[in-house]
Amino acid sequence: xxxxxxxxxxxxxxxxxxxxxxxxxxxxxxxxxxxxxxxxxxxxxxxxxxxxxxxxxxxxxxxxxxxxxxxxxxxxxxxxxxxxxxxxxxxxxxxxxxxxxxxxxxxxxxxxxxxxxxxxxxxxxxxxxxxxxxxxxxxxxxxxxxxxxxxxxxxxxxxxxxxxxxxxxxxxxxxxxxxxxxxxxxxxxxxxxxxxxxxxxxxxxxxxxxxxxxxxxxxxxxxxxxxx
Amino acid sequence: xxxxxxxxxxxxxxxxxxxxxxxxxxxxxxxxxxxxxxxxxxxxxxxxxxxxxxxxxxxxxxxxxxxxxxxxxxxxxxxxxxxxxxxxxxxxxxxxxxxxxxxxxxxxxxxxxxxxxxxxxxxxxxxxxxxxxxxxxxxxxxxxxxxxxxxxxxxxxxxxxxxxxxxxxxxxxxxxxxxxxxxxxxxxxxxxxxxxxxxxxxxxxxxxxxxxxxxxxxxxxxxxxxxxxxxxxxxxxxxxxxxxxxxxxxxxxxxxxxxxxxxxxxxxxxxxxxxxxxxxxxxxxxxxxxxxxxxxxxxxxxxxxxxxxxxxxxxxxxxxxxxxxxxxxxxxxxxxxxxxxxxxxxxxxxxxxxxxxxxxxxxxxxx
Numbered sequence: 070x071x072x073x074x075x076x077x078x079x080x081x082x083x084x085x086x087x088x089x090x091x092x093x094x095x096x097x098x099x100x101x102x103x104x105x106x107x108x109x110x111x112x113x114x115x116x117x118x119x120x121x122x123x124x125x126x127x128x129x130x131x132x133x134x135x136x137x138x139x140x141x142x143x144x145x146x147x148x149x150x151x152x153x154x155x156x157x158x159x160x161x162x163x164x165x166x167x168x169x170x171x172x173x174x175x176x177x178x179x180x181x182x183x184x185x186x187x188x189x190x191x192x193x194x195x196x197x198x199x200x201x202x203x204x205x206x207x208x209x210x211x212x213x214x215x216x217x218x219x220x221x222x223x224x225x226x227x228x229x230x231x232x233x234x235x236x237x238x239x240x241x242x243x244x245x246x247x248x249x250x251x252x253x254x255x256x257x258x259x260x261x262x263x264x265x266x267x268x269x270x271x272x273x274x275x276x277x278x279x280x281x282x283x284x285x286x287x288x289x290x291x292x293x294x295x296x297x
Numbered sequence: 298x299x300x301x302x303x304x305x306x307x308x309x310x311x312x313x314x315x316x317x318x319x320x321x322x323x324x325x326x327x328x329x330x331x332x333x334x335x336x337x338x339x340x341x342x343x344x345x346x347x348x349x350x351x352x353x354x355x356x357x358x359x360x361x362x363x364x365x366x367x368x369x370x371x372x373x374x375x376x377x378x379x380x381x382x383x384x385x386x387x388x389x390x391x392x393x394x395x396x397x398x399x400x401x402x403x404x405x406x407x408x409x410x411x412x413x414x415x416x417x418x419x420x421x422x423x424x425x426x427x428x429x430x431x432x433x434x435x436x437x438x439x440x441x442x443x444x445x446x447x448x449x450x451x452x453x454x455x456x457x458x459x460x461x462x463x464x465x466x467x468x469x470x471x472x473x474x475x476x477x478x479x480x481x482x483x484x485x486x487x488x489x490x491x492x493x494x495x496x497x498x499x500x501x502x503x504x505x506x507x508x509x510x511x512x513x514x515x516x517x518x519x520x521x522x523x524x525x526x527x528x529x530x531x532x533x534x535x536x537x538x539x540x541x542x543x544x545x546x547x548x549x550x551x552x553x554x555x556x557x558x559x560x561x562x563x564x565x566x567x568x569x570x571x572x573x574x575x576x577x578x579x580x581x582x583x584x585x586x587x588x589x590x591x592x593x594x595x596x597x598x599x600x601x602x603x604x605x606x607x608x609x610x611x612x613x614x615x616x617x618x619x620x621x622x623x624x625x626x627x628x629x630x631x632x633x634x635x636x637x638x639x640x641x642x643x644x645x646x647x648x649x650x651x652x653x654x655x656x657x658x659x660x661x662x663x664x
Contacts, residue, residue, distance in 0.1 A: 243509075259510045260510040263515070264512075264543070264658045285519050287549065
């Protein structure tokens with residue numbers, strides 16, 4: 070298997086070094102750029118499998134770099150942000166970023182994000198059954214089992230869970246979830262999401278107050294995590 | 298007391314636009330002149346001049362220089378036109394009256410200018426005292442920060458130095474310990490920076506709660522789990538009715554508030570203590586209580602703990618005195634209140650009350 074190539078666009082040499090060491094020790098090939106300009110040139114001349122883009126670059130606003138990259142670049146982009154403003158992150162996710170990390174971050178988290186955005190698994194076609202520790206979802210039969218026992222889910226609960234599982238490891242914003250499950254007219258009706266997340270957790274989580282599958286991304290959305 | 302009075306006037310001035318100041322001055326003068334005119338048969342017109350002068354002085358106390366000068370001239374003209382014979386003309390016949398009119402105008406203008414100047418001096422004095430108190434705050438900030446930021450930085454520099462230069466002499470246990478210290482110090486540093494950022498957000502005055510529907514149960518457990526992940530020794534119990542409604546409030550701010558209170562409790566109580574969190578809905582008011590069975594606060598300092606940079610007299614290292622002032626600032630920005638009290642037999646209780654819209658969406662269960 071070829072090593073996946075990662076391009077890091079960040080003006081801070083220390084962060085680039087940290088990312089380089091972490092990613093190379095996890096078998097990724099790393100290229101670096103210190104400015105938006107360098108980064109765009111590097112991405113265009115040799116398109117990488119993944120771009121890690123810092124939002125606070127000296128020569129150009131990170132959001133506009135992201136938008137320009139997304140005009141042609143189809144592989145995953147993870148953004149790094151130091152201001153950690155939720156609005157900034159949501160904006161970047163809306164503009165086509167696949168995930169985000171706020172500085173300071175744990176390297177373990179970084180590797181997990183990189184892995185999950187690089188995973189391309191045509192799950193439904195090849196294998197209609199998804200397993201994650203004690204949870205088993207059969208997309209063809211539309212059934213969910215926990216510890217081998219069949220769970221009773223309502224239609225909306227199933228749609229929500231299926232959406233999470235199909236996007237395993239990826240952050241899904243409140244707006245995205247409301248739009249996909251309830252429809253575009255519901256993007257401000259966050260009370261639906263709160264109620265159904267709580268209901269779903271009660272059914273699938275071992276301890277709903279300390280969720281392992283549906284993890285809260287405070288102020289941003291939720292993420293389905295599979296620790297296997 | 299004196300300062301209060303000045304503040305009230307300054308506030309008053311700020312609130313009233315110049316156009317309104319003109320309008321109020323003219324209304325006042327018109328009113329007083331009309332009243333005098335009604336009783337013109339009983340009072341001598343010289344007395345009217347004094348009454349009008351009092352009105353101008355009163356206006357001078359409240360308003361800016363231009364409306365006051367206009368009032369001075371306007372009263373002079375009014376007096377001349379309506380009260381000095383011959384009436385309904387600006388003409389003055391008696392030399393004595395001409396001198397009086399001129400004197401009136403001069404006294405009114407001098408009055409206006411002097412009051413204005415006194416106010417300017419007061420403004421400068423106020424700015425000076427504000428500067429003095431901000432210098433004091435700045436010094437407290439520097440003292441607190443230089444200690445609270447430098448301690449973790451010193452640990453990081455020292456430990457990395459050791460690892461770089463004396464690596465051969467270190468046992469694996471030493472190395473493990475040093476790395477652990479670096480990790481703890483970085484965490485502490487991050488915490489302090491986070492507090493400072495929150496404080497500056499509050500100070501900027503632009504902090505507007507971003508309200509959204511919020512599951513209190515989820516929110517409280519989210520914070521408790523974060524605290525638990527730091528391997529705290531104390532036991533944290535959560536007691537929330539699962540049927541509590543959703544509240545419309547700023548989730549990020551409330552998370553920060555609960556985090557700061559829990560973090561405080563874990564830092565300042567003994568490892569075997571317990572911390573209890575309760576949440577209740579009192580008809581559209583979310584009441585959260587966070588109490589511990591630690592040592593509580595010294596009674597005489599309870600009133601001060603929410604002050605910026607205030608630290609208990611015998612506080613141990615590890616805080617900037619910002620945590621609780623952020624709690625108060627955030628809760629107040631959300632329109633709520635926070636009360637601290639000691640409880641029996643020992644311990645501290647923080648009670649938060651936040652008014653918020655609620656939503657019961659239990660009819661969705663079968664969708």
